[in-house]
Amino acid sequence: MADSAGTQSGQNGPFDVVILGGGSGGYACALRAAQLGMKVALVEKGELGGTCLHRGCIPTKALLHAAEVADSSRESEQFGVRTSFDGIDMPAVNAYKDGVVGRLYKGLQGLVKSRKITFVEGMGRLVSPTAVEVDGRRYEGKHVVLATGSYAKSLPGLDIDGSQVITSDQALKLDRVPASVVVLGGGVIGCEFASVWKSFGAEVTIVEALPHLVPLEDEQSSKMLERAFRKRKIAFELGARFSGVEKTEGGVKVSLENGKTIEAELLLVAVGRGPTSQELGYEQVGVEMERGFVKVDEHCQTNVPTISAVGDLIPTLQLAHVGFGEGIMVAERLGGLEPAPIDYDGVPRVTYSEPEVASVGITESRAKEKYGDDGIETLTYDLAGNGKSQILKTAGFVKLVRQKDGPVVGIHMVGSRVGELVAEAQLIYGWEAYPDDVASLVHAHPTQTEAVGEAHLALAGKPLHAHG
Numbered sequence: 303m304a305d306s307a308g309t310q311s312g313q314n315g316p317f318d319v320v321i322l323g324g325g326s327g328g329y330a331c332a333l334r335a336a337q338l339g340m341k342v343a344l345v346e347k348g349e350l351g352g353t354c355l356h357r358g359c360i361p362t363k364a365l366l367h368a369a370e371v372a373d374s375s376r377e378s379e380q381f382g383v384r385t386s387f388d389g390i391d392m393p394a395v396n397a398y399k400d401g402v403v404g405r406l407y408k409g410l411q412g413l414v415k416s417r418k419i420t421f422v423e424g425m426g427r428l429v430s431p432t433a434v435e436v437d438g439r440r441y442e443g444k445h446v447v448l449a450t451g452s453y454a455k456s457l458p459g460l461d462i463d464g465s466q467v468i469t470s471d472q473a474l475k476l477d478r479v480p481a482s483v484v485v486l487g488g489g490v491i492g493c494e495f496a497s498v499w500k501s502f503g504a505e506v507t508i509v510e511a512l513p514h515l516v517p518l519e520d521e522q523s524s525k526m527l528e529r530a531f532r533k534r535k536i537a538f539e540l541g542a543r544f545s546g547v548e549k550t551e552g553g554v555k556v557s558l559e560n561g562k563t564i565e566a567e568l569l570l571v572a573v574g575r576g577p578t579s580q581e582l583g584y585e586q587v588g589v590e591m592e593r594g595f596v597k598v599d600e601h602c603q604t605n606v607p608t609i610s611a612v613g614d615l616i617p618t619l620q621l622a623h624v625g626f627g628e629g630i631m632v633a634e635r636l637g638g639l640e641p642a643p644i645d646y647d648g649v650p651r652v653t654y655s656e657p658e659v660a661s662v663g664i665t666e667s668r669a670k671e672k673y674g675d676d677g678i679e680t681l682t683y684d685l686a687g688n689g690k691s692q693i694l695k696t697a698g699f700v701k702l703v704r705q706k707d708g709p710v711v712g713i714h715m716v717g718s719r720v721g722e723l724v725a726e727a728q729l730i731y732g733w734e735a736y737p738d739d740v741a742s743l744v745h746a747h748p749t750q751t752e753a754v755g756e757a758h759l760a761l762a763g764k765p766l767h768a769h770g
């Protein structure tokens with residue numbers, strides 16, 4: 303066991319806060335708590351930065367960027383530029399990806415050190431409402447924050463062997479482009495890997511048990527993504543349940559309950575993530591749990607007053623920025639401030655496939671449940687009318703859902719690069735803006751953000767580049 307990256311004085315406390323898990327939720331909490339003058343211990347058994355930095359957001363987005371470069375070189379003639387696409391050098395792609403991760407990792411270690419956080423390397427276990435034990439050494443704190451994150455789930459009877467049947471952890475380490483892949487699960491992670499592999503030249507089939515890809519998104523977004531994937535020749539089976547997998551000489555033979563079988567070199571299991579909460583002492587100390595998740599109130603406090611929990615370990619959206627937000631909120635509460643609870647509907651969601659899917663606020667169907675079928679209005683602005691989107695040759699839309707005679711309550715977008723538009727959408731939602739409020743803001747031309755402006759112009763009854 304070693305204390306590192308922190309000050310070498312007074313490591314054993316007592317601390318104001320002991321944080322178990324150094325991923326997005328845990329380290330954000332540690333950084334903010336230290337900034338507020340608290341004495342912080344951060345316990346991490348693997349690498350500071352957790353899933354997001356090492357096995358999640360950052361490496362996948364590096365692969366997606368490499369995929370975009372591959373598409374650009376393959377499709378460059380559409381723009382009058384002659385290039386030749388000679389293929390993917392996977393070790394070089396991995397070196398680029400690992401370089402990005404490495405630089406951010408170094409930066410984060412420096413940040414934790416500069417805030418004088420005591421970084422404890424080792425496997426921690428909750429041993430009392432105010433203490434965590436690591437390799438026989440006890441770290442006492444006035445408060446404990448649980449932030450042990452999540453792991454890639456599988457299905458009953460589906461064994462991950464790490465070579466033919468893999469999760470995103472192994473997918474990020476592949477040293478080759480597979481000839482063909484079955485992706486089990488059409489959620490965010492499944493769609494992102496499907497998009498990368500297709501761009502890299504693999505044959506991809508997604509199997510999704512629900513009726514649509516990215517099933518948590520507005521149905522119109524899901525359908526648009528499906529149309530785009532169909533055009534890209536990414537195959538998918540919707541409403542199809544997995545029944546079994548057999549290893550073959552060349553890879554795997556996946557069977558579905560509908561009787562179909564699909565052969566491929568690899569099966570990626572992307573059926574969701576479960577909380578890392580087993581055998582960590584949580585139940586023994588009396589922390590209330592539900593399906594393995596730690597139960598918390600709107601300020602992320604558990605039923606044990608000295609214990610809070612954040613990130614993928616609690617049943618909120620499993621996103622890095624949600625972990626950051628929860629970690630910061632807990633630190634501020636422990637620091638005597640009065641942070642507002644997080645409005646989870648107001649958290650932006652982005653699937654970084656090609657095309658991207660981005661949203662904030664509620665879907666049309668949820669708005670109907672909330673305000674009644676006649677209590678809402680929607681408007682879909684087609685990116686065909688947006689100059690920059692035409693320049694990029696992308697198809698998609700910006701869809702607005704508003705409460706009738708009320709504010710915009712949902713913004714849903716599909717198209718290349720629309721993830722970047724979600725920042726403005728989030729402000730519109732958070733500000734409870736009326737279409738007229740946004741319509742009066744002049745947007746820069748020609749940008750894709752104009753599509754957000756024009757959607758509001760149209761919903762306010764004064765469409766510009768749209769049929770009224």
Ligand SMILES: Cc1cc2nc3c(=O)[nH]c(=O)nc-3n(C[C@H](O)[C@H](O)[C@H](O)COP(=O)(O)OP(=O)(O)OC[C@H]3O[C@@H](n4cnc5c(N)ncnc54)[C@H](O)[C@@H]3O)c2cc1C
Pocket residue numbers: 322323324325326327328345346347348349350351352353354355357358359360362424425426427449450451452470491578582612613614615620621622623624625654
């Ligand atoms: C492939 C993939 C892509 C993703 N892409 C995105 C994205 O683009 N955008 C986005 O917002 N989110 C994305 N996510 C989700 C994001 O990574 C998670 O929501 C985020 O990492 C959760 O943070 P966390 O701190 O709760 O958990 P984690 O990041 O999992 O961190 C938990 C940490 O706790 C440590 N730990 C666990 N148990 C112990 C113990 N007993 N003792 C000591 N340490 C322990 C672990 O080693 C780990 O470092 C992605 C996830 C995956 C898998």
